[in-house]
Amino acid sequence: MNLVIVESPAKAKTIQKYLGPDFEVIASYGHVRDLIPKEGAVDPEHGFAMKYQIIDRNEKHVQAIAKKLKNAETLYLATDPDREGEAISWHLYELLKGRKQLGERPVHRVVFNEITKRAVQEAIANPRQISDDLVNAQQARRALDYLVGFNLSPLLWKKIRRGLSAGRVQSPALRLICERETEIEAFVQREYWTIEADAAKTGKPFVAKLTLFGGDKIEQFSITDESRAASVKQALELAARGQLKVEEVERKQRKRHPAPPFITSTLQQEAARKLGFTALRTMRVAQQLYEGVDVGGGAVGLITYMRTDSVNLAQEAIAEIRAYIAERFGADDLPDQPRLYKTKAKNAQEAHEAIRPTSILREPSQVKAHLSPEQFRLYELIWKRTLACQMAHALINQVAIDLAAGEGNLLRATGSVVAEPGFMRLYLEGRDDAKGADDDEERMLPEMQVGDLVDLLAIRAEQHFTEPPPRYSEASLVKELEEFGIGRPSTYASIISTLQDREYVVLDKKRFLPTDVGRVVNKFLTDYFASYVDYDFTARLEDQLDAVSRGEEDWVPLLEGFWKPFKDLVDHTQEHVKRSDVTQEKIDETCPKCGGQLSIRLGRNGRFIGCTNYPDCDYTRDLNADKAEAEAPEIVEGRDCPLCGSQLEIKRGRYGKFIGCSAYPKCKHIEPLEKPEDTGVTCPKCQKGTLQKKKSRRGKLFYSCSTYPKCDYAVWDEPIAEPCPRCGWAVMTIKVTKTKGAAKVCPQKECGYREPLDQGEEQA
Numbered sequence: 142m143n144l145v146i147v148e149s150p151a152k153a154k155t156i157q158k159y160l161g162p163d164f165e166v167i168a169s170y171g172h173v174r175d176l177i178p179k180e181g182a183v184d185p186e187h188g189f190a191m192k193y194q195i196i197d198r199n200e201k202h203v204q205a206i207a208k209k210l211k212n213a214e215t216l217y218l219a220t221d222p223d224r225e226g227e228a229i230s231w232h233l234y235e236l237l238k239g240r241k242q243l244g245e246r247p248v249h250r251v252v253f254n255e256i257t258k259r260a261v262q263e264a265i266a267n268p269r270q271i272s273d274d275l276v277n278a279q280q281a282r283r284a285l286d287y288l289v290g291f292n293l294s295p296l297l298w299k300k301i302r303r304g305l306s307a308g309r310v311q312s313p314a315l316r317l318i319c320e321r322e323t324e325i326e327a328f329v330q331r332e333y334w335t336i337e338a339d340a341a342k343t344g345k346p347f348v349a350k351l352t353l354f355g356g357d358k359i360e361q362f363s364i365t366d367e368s369r370a371a372s373v374k375q376a377l378e379l380a381a382r383g384q385l386k387v388e389e390v391e392r393k394q395r396k397r398h399p400a401p402p403f404i405t406s407t408l409q410q411e412a413a414r415k416l417g418f419t420a421l422r423t424m425r426v427a428q429q430l431y432e433g434v435d436v437g438g439g440a441v442g443l444i445t446y447m448r449t450d451s452v453n454l455a456q457e458a459i460a461e462i463r464a465y466i467a468e469r470f471g472a473d474d475l476p477d478q479p480r481l482y483k484t485k486a487k488n489a490q491e492a493h494e495a496i497r498p499t500s501i502l503r504e505p506s507q508v509k510a511h512l513s514p515e516q517f518r519l520y521e522l523i524w525k526r527t528l529a530c531q532m533a534h535a536l537i538n539q540v541a542i543d544l545a546a547g548e549g550n551l552l553r554a555t556g557s558v559v560a561e562p563g564f565m566r567l568y569l570e571g572r573d574d575a576k577g578a579d580d581d582e583e584r585m586l587p588e589m590q591v592g593d594l595v596d597l598l599a600i601r602a603e604q605h606f607t608e609p610p611p612r613y614s615e616a617s618l619v620k621e622l623e624e625f626g627i628g629r630p631s632t633y634a635s636i637i638s639t640l641q642d643r644e645y646v647v648l649d650k651k652r653f654l655p656t657d658v659g660r661v662v663n664k665f666l667t668d669y670f671a672s673y674v675d676y677d678f679t680a681r682l683e684d685q686l687d688a689v690s691r692g693e694e695d696w697v698p699l700l701e702g703f704w705k706p707f708k709d710l711v712d713h714t715q716e717h718v719k720r721s722d723v724t725q726e727k728i729d730e731t732c733p734k735c736g737g738q739l740s741i742r743l744g745r746n747g748r749f750i751g752c753t754n755y756p757d758c759d760y761t762r763d764l765n766a767d768k769a770e771a772e773a774p775e776i777v778e779g780r781d782c783p784l785c786g787s788q789l790e791i792k793r794g795r796y797g798k799f800i801g802c803s804a805y806p807k808c809k810h811i812e813p814l815e816k817p818e819d820t821g822v823t824c825p826k827c828q829k830g831t832l833q834k835k836k837s838r839r840g841k842l843f844y845s846c847s848t849y850p851k852c853d854y855a856v857w858d859e860p861i862a863e864p865c866p867r868c869g870w871a872v873m874t875i876k877v878t879k880t881k882g883a884a885k886v887c888p889q890k891e892c893g894y895r896e897p898l899d900q901g902e903e904q905a
Contacts, residue, residue, distance in 0.1 A: 144213035145251075145265075146206060146233060148220055149897065152256065155433025155440040156219070159258045159542055160265065167209060169220070170202045170855045171882070171897035174232040183284045184466045185708075191284060195236065197894065205243045206233070215247050217265065222252035222493065223448055224282070224690060225631060227275035234271060254449075255499045256433055256442025278690035281699055285309055285682070290703060293670070299715070299741065300723045309682075310628050311639050311665050312674045317621055318613055318646055319655045319663040328609035333362050334370040335605060336377065338552050339598040340385055340796055342542070345587035348599070349385070349544055349552035351377070356549040370602035377600050381545025387593040388551065389543040399533040399564040401452040401482035402495035402527050405630030406623040408447070411526070413616035415572035416518050419614050420634035421883060422859075424448075425875060425898050426519045427496070436511040442499050443508070444523055449493040452482040454527075458494070462531045474533045474563060482530070529568035536561040541587055546597070547798040556586035604690045612652035626680030637879045644841060657748040665723045669714045673707065674698040705725075725753065734760040776803075784810045820844060822862045825871035826854035830871070856888045868892040 145166040147153050152782055153166040160166065160905045174193040176182035184190045195203060210216060216237075230250055234412035237243045249268030253260040286896055289309040297305035336351035336359075351359050364370050397709070403411070408427065412418040415519070418426070427447035433440035456461075466475045482495075500528075505521040512520060539557045546552060559565065589595070599681065613621065619633045628636050640646045645659030655663065667675045673679075682703070688694035726741040728750070737754035752758040777789035777800055789806040791814065803806040817833035822844075824830045830848035837843055845855035858874035865887040876886040887894040 152432040228279040274692040281696040342587040353551035385544040410616035458646040532564035535563040828850035867894040
């Protein structure tokens with residue numbers, strides 16, 4: 142018997158059927174060892190020696206592996222094909238060797254990017270040794286994260302507040318979110334006007350926009366007030382006299398090429414835009430599709446490995462896709478040559494493939510009945526993107542027409558039409574912060590020639606205001622992290638979830654806002670540890686870790702170069718920076734009570750304005766009190782108080798805005814400002830309501846029954862409509878912790894069932 146070790150039981154079940162009776166496949170349930178969770182786990186004085194201990198919850202799984210090993214001739218370590226998977230194999234090997242349970246048995250490392258019969262059998266037939274370079278890169282990353290966390294976190298406790306923590310990669314991500322919020326707050330709105338003409342040719346209406354007036358080019362801020370807009374409008378009406386003359390017609394045809402196949406970051410971005418999935422949810426569902434789903438006839442891996450930064454496709458996959466396109470869509474939609482994409486990410490692991498279906502012949506409609514709704518939606522997205530990436534380009538006919546309204550005045554009408562849809566008949570990539578229609582949406586113009594006169598129906602002056610930059614969504618944050626080189630494919634989801642778990646940021650209308658604590662922590666780190674939250678520094682460190690994984694750099698000198706200056710800075714900050722320097726930010730305003738200096742301070746319930754002469758002077762006010770006091774209460778239209786019939790108002794309390802009765806304190810009716818988001822998961826307790834996503838008073842997310850207070854069922858973690866395989870409870874939850882990563886967990890404490898999901902490369 143040959144023993145094969147993988148991470149998860151789902152993966153084990155799928156692989157078992159491909160290997161036959163001579164092999165037994167069992168799961169390690171993720172990582173088996175980690176650093177001891179206390180000071181001294183990494184010893185810089187002795188070559189950064191690392192002290193590991195077995196993870197308590199996995200001791201029983203290691204014992205099960207050792208028991209099976211007694212009857213095995215050979216051990217195959219078949220964990221995931223990345224640094225983290227390599228490290229799991231190495232830790233398991235070291236544990237078994239240390240316990241003298243390996244004996245003289247041969248140990249092989251096997252890797253595959255897809256769980257199909259061909260890929261698994263090829264990997265078993267062509268094993269290799271454990272890669273020291275990949276293991277060293279993972280150990281270096283783990284050591285760096287430990288050294289940063291165990292030295293910065295106590296400093297945050299002393300200088301800001303107990304219970305805070307900082308991470309090597311999460312801190313630059315927090316900086317991105319905080320800097321965007323500062324940009325929004327500093328934004329000064331500007332007014333501008335556009336002039337548009339409603340015109341028609343042979344009864345077919347179209348719109349043209351003013352581009353030239355009096356011989357001067359019209360820019361965004363050429364017209365900035367209503368009186369100027371009115372005078373330009375009047376001048377155009379007088380000059381045009383009811384007609385516009387066609388001065389120039391410009392026609393061109395452009396090609397639009399399909400997007401490359403998915404990598405981890407683009408899958409997370411597109412799933413956020415099109416499916417509304419969080420990065421963590423995307424990776425959880427992708428893991429299920431990778432590890433195997435029973436689609437009739439046993440479990441089969443539906444997609445290739447989902448942690449990758451390579452856009453390569455295997456030659457046999459391209460051949461299968463091209464044959465499918467030719468048969469399904471015809472030769473016109475098949476390019477003469479296969480499309481090859483170049484990976485943009487630095488240090489991409491080209492040996493990996495992009496994320497694709499293991500077979501393009503397995504159409505979404507064929508497997509829909511065997512998949513959960515979220516599995517189907519993600520699989521369909523991956524299938525369509527993969528197929529589209531090898532299809533013919535689209536041809537877009539574009540036309541731009543300049544029309545004169547008297548001497549020196551030009552208006553431009555633009556339109557486009559899809560001449561040949563090509564790949565667009567199947568898939569079109571989404572966009573972040575898109576406004577209005579897609580650029581390629583059909584907008585037909587009537588046929589016009591130079592010299593034609595068209596009817597001017599009306600001239601309109603439209604008022605506009607500039608808008609601040611948008612807050613980051615999950616999709617745009619992942620895109621920014623990737624562009625800066627912060628983190629790697631396996632870490633994007635954990636970076637985002639860690640910032641939320643620490644309550645440094647919150648999601649509001651699917652956009653990230655820094656909390657008061659998050660802003661203070663960010664200010665502390667950027668003021669005193671600027672180089673360590675610097676985007677270029679973080680990216681360079683990632684590049685060095687990649688160099689270690691390729692065997693081009695030694696991991697110990699890398700750690701030495703990082704550690705000494707970092708430790709010196711920690712010690713200097715500890716000694717010379719006072720708590721008041723961090724938690725207080727002086728403002729240009731004097732105290733109305735004693736004449737002292739006012740400052741923005743961090744309190745138990747967030748930031749507020751207080752006097753620096755405290756405790757001698759106790760003057761305080763809400764940070765936004767001056768604005769709030771100046772505003773009249775906003776009336777809730779179309780609704781009255783359900784208790785007393787008085788008007789409802791939008792009010793501001795210590796935990797933010799809420800809806801309250803205008804008759805307060807006689808009537809104390811209150812309700813949340815935002816309608817809770819419904820998860821669609823049926824409440825397991827009452828079986829009548831559904832679980833809704835809500836915020837606690839402190840802004841922490843939780844999920845509770847929609848029938849509350851009739852049913853008081855509530856959980857902290859995201860629920861999923863899957864029964865617990867151990868106790869049968871109707872709902873499981875996705876729990877993410879700093880030390881154990883993501884897992885599917887039974888919320889019934891007496892059950893305790895836990896199934897690890899996305900381990901990720903980085904742990905806090």
